[in-house]
Amino acid sequence: MRVDVVVIGMGQAGLSAAYHLMRRGYEPAERMLLLDANAGPGGAWQHRWPSLTLKTANGVADLPGWGLREAIDVDDEVPAASTVARYYAAYEERMGLGVLRPVTVDRVEQPDGGGTDFVLTLSGDGRPADTLRARAIVNATGTWDRPRIPYYPGIASFEGRQLHTRDYTRAEDFAGSHVLVVGAGISAVQHLGELAQVTRTSWVSRSRPDIRNAEFTPEVGADVVARVAERVRQGLPPGSVVSNTGLPIAAVSSDALPRCRPMFDRIDRAGVVWDPEVPRAWGAVPEDGRLDVDVILWATGFIHRFDHLAPLDLHTPEGGLLVDGRATTRAVENHGVHLPGYGPSASTIGANRAGRAIARELDEYLAGLG
Numbered sequence: 001m002r003v004d005v006v007v008i009g010m011g012q013a014g015l016s017a018a019y020h021l022m023r024r025g026y027e028p029a030e031r032m033l034l035l036d037a038n039a040g041p042g043g044a045w046q047h048r049w050p051s052l053t054l055k056t057a058n059g060v061a062d063l064p065g066w067g068l069r070e071a072i073d074v075d076d077e078v079p080a081a082s083t084v085a086r087y088y089a090a091y092e093e094r095m096g097l098g099v100l101r102p103v104t105v106d107r108v109e110q111p112d113g114g115g116t117d118f119v120l121t122l123s124g125d126g127r128p129a130d131t132l133r134a135r136a137i138v139n140a141t142g143t144w145d146r147p148r149i150p151y152y153p154g155i156a157s158f159e160g161r162q163l164h165t166r167d168y169t170r171a172e173d174f175a176g177s178h179v180l181v182v183g184a185g186i187s188a189v190q191h192l193g194e195l196a197q198v199t200r201t202s203w204v205s206r207s208r209p210d211i212r213n214a215e216f217t218p219e220v221g222a223d224v225v226a227r228v229a230e231r232v233r234q235g236l237p238p239g240s241v242v243s244n245t246g247l248p249i250a251a252v253s254s255d256a257l258p259r260c261r262p263m264f265d266r267i268d269r270a271g272v273v274w275d276p277e278v279p280r281a282w283g284a285v286p287e288d289g290r291l292d293v294d295v296i297l298w299a300t301g302f303i304h305r306f307d308h309l310a311p312l313d314l315h316t317p318e319g320g321l322l323v324d325g326r327a328t329t330r331a332v333e334n335h336g337v338h339l340p341g342y343g344p345s346a347s348t349i350g351a352n353r354a355g356r357a358i359a360r361e362l363d364e365y366l367a368g369l370g
């Protein structure tokens with residue numbers, strides 16, 4: 001089976017690219033195949049914790065051609081997981097996208113080198129074949145499946161519970177437990193706000209929480225996007241969301257937040273430990289150098305899921321991917337590959353904007369191949 005374009009991953013980034021490609025004549029099932037590893041629509045949103053609603057999320061941008069509130073009835077206070085899944089399902093149906101799922105792309109190769117066919121190896125019940133050939137790839141695989149938990153000595157010896165944001169469901173599950181939240185991103189702050197209502201919390205972070213007074217205006221947003229774009233154009237990893245945006249004051253003004261301590265040095269069976277010999281750049285550690293806790297909640301972010309692209313050798317020595325093009329999604333080393341959802345397009349609004357540029361650039365690229 002051979003098509004012009006395969007879009008891998010049907011979150012906001014994949015849907016937007018698919019919409020714009022369709023408008024340029026890439027009919028699903030004929031010139032384009034849309035694959036998604038999840039069993040149902042919703043991308044990563046379908047898995048997010050129940051207390052994350054459209055009211056508490058940063059906001060979900062409208063997909064191109066059919067806005068959220070036009071498509072479905074919306075209650076801002078119900079879990080965003082179900083709202084967004086309903087929206088994407090309605091959108092896929094209305095646009096006639098014919099997404100194939102569950103289909104996981106395990107490997108993408110280009111056996112004959114740049115400008116020739118990509119060969120994709122597939123698994124999952126929805127797969128149309130075990131392998132596929134495509135002339136171009138839109139990789140929109142997101143980050144949700146790759147939670148990042150940094151290694152600390154003793155991490156395996158902890159006898160309490162450890163979990164990552166990815167597995168957080170609701171604060172009530174932790175009532176009566178002392179919970180240590182690790183990280184200074186928006187997820188960490190949201191977890192702390194909720195947990196403080198039912199239990200005791202502590203907070204540590206590798207760097208001092210970067211609380212910014214400035215409102216998150218469109219100008220600030222544009223500046224952040226420009227900075228992330230510059231980083232990825234140099235092949236550097238994009239950096240965490242808050243390293244670029246800071247924590248908006250509105251997110252952290254809650255009295256519920258405990259004092260943030262600098263990162264500990266190791267973990268033991270009962271909690272976390274700070275080495276007295278290690279100098280601290282900021283913040284104070286407990287006097288006895290340790291904190292006993294029942295739960296460590298790692299709100300330490302996610303890593304992009306690109307393992308299946310390893311044969312294409314796109315990574316830089318710095319651990320980033322060199323990208324350029326109108327939306328900074330095109331692999332510099334291989335113009336047949338676009339990576340929306342990475343770098344400046346790693347938000348629903350960024351992913352949306354990228355779709356149009358990707359469709360145009362891929363159309364030009366494929367026309368150039370003849």
Ligand SMILES: Cc1cc2nc3c(=O)[nH]c(=O)nc-3n(C[C@H](O)[C@H](O)[C@H](O)COP(=O)(O)OP(=O)(O)OC[C@H]3O[C@@H](n4cnc5c(N)ncnc54)[C@H](O)[C@@H]3O)c2cc1C
Pocket residue numbers: 008009010011012013014035036037038042043044045048057058059060061103104105106140141142143144145187302305308340341342345346347348349351
């Ligand atoms: C906790 C959290 C909260 C966020 N909140 C917001 C917010 O409020 N507003 C905002 O704009 N952004 C937010 N973001 C940023 C995020 O970029 C957006 O949520 C955006 O929706 C991500 O869309 P995506 O299409 O890049 O990826 P995803 O929604 O993750 O979709 C990727 C899809 O690809 C599939 N997939 C992965 N690997 C494969 C494979 N090998 N083969 C086939 N399919 C595969 C997955 O199953 C998934 O369906 C948040 C991120 C996080 C982690």
